Amino acid sequence: MSTIWIIFMLVSITVLIFTNPWAATVAMIKGANDSVALALNLVALYGIWLGLFEVLEKTGIADKLAKLLRPLVRKLFPGESEEAEKFVSMNISANLLGLGNAATPMGIGAVESMKPNEKNPSKASTNMIMLTVISATSLQIFPSTVIGMRAAAGSANPADFLFPCIVATVLSTVFGIIGVKVWATISDKLSGKLVFGKKKKLELRESVK
Amino acid sequence: MTLYIVPLIFITVLLISLLKKKNAYSAFVKGAAGAIELMTSVLPYLLVVMVACEVFRVSGASGAVSEFLAPALEFVGIPRECTELLLLRPLSGAGSLSVLEHIYEVYGTDGIIGRCASVIYGSSETVFYVSAIYFSKSNIKNLRYAIPLALIASFLGNVIGCNICRLM
Numbered sequence: 550m551s552t553i554w555i556i557f558m559l560v561s562i563t564v565l566i567f568t569n570p571w572a573a574t575v576a577m578i579k580g581a582n583d584s585v586a587l588a589l590n591l592v593a594l595y596g597i598w599l600g601l602f603e604v605l606e607k608t609g610i611a612d613k614l615a616k617l618l619r620p621l622v623r624k625l626f627p628g629e630s631e632e633a634e635k636f637v638s639m640n641i642s643a644n645l646l647g648l649g650n651a652a653t654p655m656g657i658g659a660v661e662s663m664k665p666n667e668k669n670p671s672k673a674s675t676n677m678i679m680l681t682v683i684s685a686t687s688l689q690i691f692p693s694t695v696i697g698m699r700a701a702a703g704s705a706n707p708a709d710f711l712f713p714c715i716v717a718t719v720l721s722t723v724f725g726i727i728g729v730k731v732w733a734t735i736s737d738k739l740s741g742k743l744v745f746g747k748k749k750k751l752e753l754r755e756s757v758k
Numbered sequence: 759m760t761l762y763i764v765p766l767i768f769i770t771v772l773l774i775s776l777l778k779k780k781n782a783y784s785a786f787v788k789g790a791a792g793a794i795e796l797m798t799s800v801l802p803y804l805l806v807v808m809v810a811c812e813v814f815r816v817s818g819a820s821g822a823v824s825e826f827l828a829p830a831l832e833f834v835g836i837p838r839e840c841t842e843l844l845l846l847r848p849l850s851g852a853g854s855l856s857v858l859e860h861i862y863e864v865y866g867t868d869g870i871i872g873r874c875a876s877v878i879y880g881s882s883e884t885v886f887y888v889s890a891i892y893f894s895k896s897n898i899k900n901l902r903y904a905i906p907l908a909l910i911a912s913f914l915g916n917v918i919g920c921n922i923c924r925l926m
Contacts, residue, residue: 550886550889550890550901550905551899553886553905554806554807554810557810557811557813557814558809558810558813560814560817560819561810561813561814561816561817561819562813562817564817564818564819564822565813565816565817568817568818572816572817573813573816573817575816576812576813576815576816576817577809577812577813579812579816580805580808580809580810580811580812580813581805581808581809583808583812583852584801584804584805584807584808584809585801585805587804587808587852588797588800588801588804591797591800591804592793592794592797593793595792595793595796595797596790596793597790599789599790599792599793599796600785600786600787600788600789600790601767601768601771601786601789602789603785603786603788603789603790604771604772604775604780604782604785604786604789605771606785606789607775607780607781607782607785608771608774608775608778608780608782609778610771610774646763647763648763648764649883653800653888653891653892654792654793654796656888656891656892657796657800657891657892657894657895659892660892660893660895660896660898661895661896665898666898669900670897670898671897671898671899671900672898672899672900672902673893673898673900673901673902673904677892677893677898677904678901678902678903678904678907680892681888681889681892681893681901681904681905681908682904682907682908682911684883684888684892685848685883685884685885685888685889685904685905685908685912686882686883686885686908686911686912686915687881687882687883687912689880689883692876692879692880692881694855694879694880695858695876695879695880698855698858698859698862699862699867699872699876702859702862702863702866702867703867704867704868704872705868706868707867709868709873710873710876710877710880710923712922712926713873713877713918713919713920713922713923713926714876714877714880714881714919715881716915716918716919716922717877717881717882717915717916717918717919717922718880718881718882718915719915720914720915720918721881721882721911721912721914721915721916722911722915724910724911724914724915725907725908725911728907728910728911729907732903732907
């Protein structure tokens, strides 16, 4: 993330210093302003969704939902606590319903309650990556924003793109899930070999002693 | 359809809380109280991503990169007019929405360009935003392969979606 950010900033500002130096400052302030405006909007939305989440929790609906999705969640996110499973199920349900803003607080909660990476706690665990990839490849089956915009722009058939759109959404998520699973298996095998190698070396040293 | 989702969720949940005699009001207040605290940890990440996105767009760097990538993308079936949308979509929801609007204005909604643009916007997410925000409350600094993988998976989805548009 940090490398990508530095590249974006450096390239853009370097271009601007030659073409339009004043615009660099203006653009940065505009970006920051937009983020604060968005933050104010989001605080309101988070308030609603976190409030609702607490009610879901209190009434036991959250547990029911988690139980319902457990087979799927356990398969995708093995070895997590019930608390984390609950957050994950809420996150996935909200994403499926197209409520991205409701999914965000649940996603943050899920990452927070997931088990840290065993080898290095400052790195994301495989389950955290799975959650990020599933959310970031979009699960939304019904893209209401786009349909609304197409209708407003005078489309003869605003829902005309739905079939390719759903195929793209579903496939991208499937690719993402497969990617995480494949990567985790490969890196496990590699690190397993490393650990095994180290053990052997240690054993050798012991025996030499 | 989506119109009814949120109201229906609220009606169902509130009715259940009544039936179970749980105090929905105090639970809601308790939950909502967490919103500001959540935002204080989210805002810095929001700001950092949006500042970078804005300079990237304003500097014309996004346009130049699009221009550069367009022939390759056209080869796999993504119209060159949609390149900048494809590039900005993972960065910013608002930024890419204005590009989408521009595409609708110039090329219309129902041609191949308009439909491909709809697929690109509708089928992907703001990858960078999601990745930054989800980890905002944890101490994790290294997301490993999460972002590249999400980007590649979304891109493959988009390529397939645009090609289906062409066949339709």
